[in-house]
Amino acid sequence: MKRRDFLKLAGAVSMAGCASAVPSRARVVVIGGGFGGATAAKYLRLWDPSIDVVLVERENAFTSCPISNLVLAGYSSMQEISHGYDALRRHGVQVVNDEAVAIDATKKTVRLGRGGDIAYERLIVSPGVDFNFGEVQGYETAMNAGRVLHAWRAGPQTLALRTQLEQMRDGGVYVLSIPQAPYRCPPGPYERASMVAAYFKQAKPRSKVLVLDANPDVTSKAGLFKAAWKDLYPGILEYRGNAKAVGIDAASSTVKLEVEDVKGDVLNVIPPQRAGNIAQQAGLITTNNRWCDVDWRTMESKAAPGVHVLGDATLSAPAMPKSASMANNHAKIAAAAIVEILGGRTPAPMQILNTCYSFVSQKEAIRVSSVHAWDEKDRTLKALPGGGVSAARSEAEGTYAWSWARTIWADSFG
Amino acid sequence: MKFLILAAATLAVFPAFPSFAQDVQGRNLAAGCAICHGTEGRAVTRDVVPLAGLPKEHIVTQMKAFRDGTRPATVMHQIAKGYSDSQIDALAAWFAAQKR
Numbered sequence: 188m189k190r191r192d193f194l195k196l197a198g199a200v201s202m203a204g205c206a207s208a209v210p211s212r213a214r215v216v217v218i219g220g221g222f223g224g225a226t227a228a229k230y231l232r233l234w235d236p237s238i239d240v241v242l243v244e245r246e247n248a249f250t251s252c253p254i255s256n257l258v259l260a261g262y263s264s265m266q267e268i269s270h271g272y273d274a275l276r277r278h279g280v281q282v283v284n285d286e287a288v289a290i291d292a293t294k295k296t297v298r299l300g301r302g303g304d305i306a307y308e309r310l311i312v313s314p315g316v317d318f319n320f321g322e323v324q325g326y327e328t329a330m331n332a333g334r335v336l337h338a339w340r341a342g343p344q345t346l347a348l349r350t351q352l353e354q355m356r357d358g359g360v361y362v363l364s365i366p367q368a369p370y371r372c373p374p375g376p377y378e379r380a381s382m383v384a385a386y387f388k389q390a391k392p393r394s395k396v397l398v399l400d401a402n403p404d405v406t407s408k409a410g411l412f413k414a415a416w417k418d419l420y421p422g423i424l425e426y427r428g429n430a431k432a433v434g435i436d437a438a439s440s441t442v443k444l445e446v447e448d449v450k451g452d453v454l455n456v457i458p459p460q461r462a463g464n465i466a467q468q469a470g471l472i473t474t475n476n477r478w479c480d481v482d483w484r485t486m487e488s489k490a491a492p493g494v495h496v497l498g499d500a501t502l503s504a505p506a507m508p509k510s511a512s513m514a515n516n517h518a519k520i521a522a523a524a525i526v527e528i529l530g531g532r533t534p535a536p537m538q539i540l541n542t543c544y545s546f547v548s549q550k551e552a553i554r555v556s557s558v559h560a561w562d563e564k565d566r567t568l569k570a571l572p573g574g575g576v577s578a579a580r581s582e583a584e585g586t587y588a589w590s591w592a593r594t595i596w597a598d599s600f601g
Numbered sequence: 602m603k604f605l606i607l608a609a610a611t612l613a614v615f616p617a618f619p620s621f622a623q624d625v626q627g628r629n630l631a632a633g634c635a636i637c638h639g640t641e642g643r644a645v646t647r648d649v650v651p652l653a654g655l656p657k658e659h660i661v662t663q664m665k666a667f668r669d670g671t672r673p674a675t676v677m678h679q680i681a682k683g684y685s686d687s688q689i690d691a692l693a694a695w696f697a698a699q700k701r
Contacts, residue, residue, distance in 0.1 A: 229640075230632070233640075233641075234628075512636050515635075515636055516632075516633055516636070519629070519632040519633070523625070523628075523629050523632075527625075535625075535626070535629075537629045537630075537632075538629075538630060538633070538683070538684075538688070539633050540633040540634075540636075540680060540683065542636060542637060542676065542680075554675070554676060556676055556679050556680055557683075558680060558682070558683025558684070560683070571682070571683040572682065573679055573680075573681075573682025573683055574679055574680075574682075574683070575679045577675065577676075578675075581675075583675055584675060586648055587637075587648060587649075587675060587676070589646075589648075590637065590645075590646040590648035590649055591636065591637050593645050593646055594635075594636065594637055594638070594639055594644070594645040594646060594649070595636045595637075597639065597640065597645045598635045598636060598639065598640050598645075601640070601645075
């Protein structure tokens with residue numbers, strides 16, 4: 188923790204459990220500084236500057252999953268996808284560089300890894316995903332030996348995977364294994380397959396991309412991805428559906444499927460996922476031991492009053508992807524609702540929208556968009572008619588994809 | 602004159618007072634647009650239209666043209682279908698009132 192953060196927070200930490208010392212300004216604590224948490228912190232300050240906002244984040248900077256697949260191909264850099272928190276500080280957010288290790292929803296406090304509790308009026312938990320490594324036998328052993336990567340949380344593994352691809356011999360096989368849906372970023376694995384194929388085509392043309400999908404078919408923008416693969420990467424990219432990874436053997440560099448074993452030079456196995464560890468630890472997971480159900484009018488947890496859960500960790504509403512655009516929009520629902528609740532008013536349901544771009548070559552992209560509105564009868568957000576995908580892959584969509592990335596980075600972290 | 606002074610005083614005391622329901626509805630609808638058009642409609646790139654400070658009628662006309670297909674688009678023809686006339690009115694009024 189930086190010294191000035193500590194000094195500012197000293198009052199907050201000592202106050203826990205001492206009701207008479209609660210300040211007149213309501214405090215909202217946000218756990219997790221990704222697309223959900225950072226956006227919530229910023230928009231709370233924009234929409235009600237009287238609210239005291241504390242963001243607890245264990246990293247010094249955020250590394251964006253969107254565009255990280257382009258880093259694998261050499262079309263972007265780690266620097267370009269990294270975003271610090273200084274802009275949030277300028278919005279008046281207190282950024283605490285520490286890990287939230289426990290939540291007491293009765294006392295309304297968050298315990299920090301380096302000691303001390305922070306008291307809150309409302310808590311936002313935006314923990315992203317953690318991995319169920321145990322569902323793929325031998326995963327952690329192989330990962331610790333450097334023989335398998337997920338790179339499904341952008342950061343050191345992104346760079347490590349880029350390095351493995353660069354070092355792989357021409358004629359080698361890159362194996363990408365996709366877990367059963369739901370997982371973070373439905374089109375992300377197919378974009379990754381495309382980016383690695385684009386890199387091979389240009390730098391190692393005898394190499395192969397082998398996609399092993401636990402799902403029966405491509406789960407997002409299927410027609411557009413398959414057309415791109417057929418046109419751009421024939422003989423390089425092979426796709427197999429119903430191919431679920433159940434184990435990894437590091438010694439033989441093999442991914443074990445239910446019926447066969449597949450050898451590869453670079454193994455990129457994306458494990459099954461669930462809401463991030465703090466959500467699990469705090470009892471916010473409600474469904475399938477994986478996801479956190481929420482009231483979609485406020486993002487308030489169905490398990491803990493006063494606690495709002497955002498982003499990939501939520502039990503997604505029907506036809507709602509786990510995407511950066513959605514996490515950013517969840518944050519705005521939570522921020523608007525909390526401003527209303529703290530002001531003694533009743534929040535009205537919000538209408539939100541999703542737009543996800545995927546690159547299929549260095550310059551061409553494809554897209555899916557949808558608008559989601561509250562359905563009073565079914566008490567959830569539902570996709571409205573009218574949404575859809577790109578007419579075809581194009582460089583124009585590629586330009587808009589970059590524009591979207593730069594803009595959502597600025598909207599969430601700027 | 603008295604009215605103007607009173608208006609100015611009201612603005613000073615209640616900057617963007619959140620309980621103006623119409624304002625909040627417009628603000629909340631507009632917030633979704635920010636992922637492509639920038640926070641409060643202030644564009645980050647030259648590839649999208651900056652919505653902050655655009656005349657309300659212009660935004661209304663364009664959204665309806667996207668919605669009924671008379672203005673071709675890569676994405677807005679799909680997005681616009683999710684918004685009713687009154688929602689378009691509310692978000693357009695909110696964007697029109699923002700600083701460029």
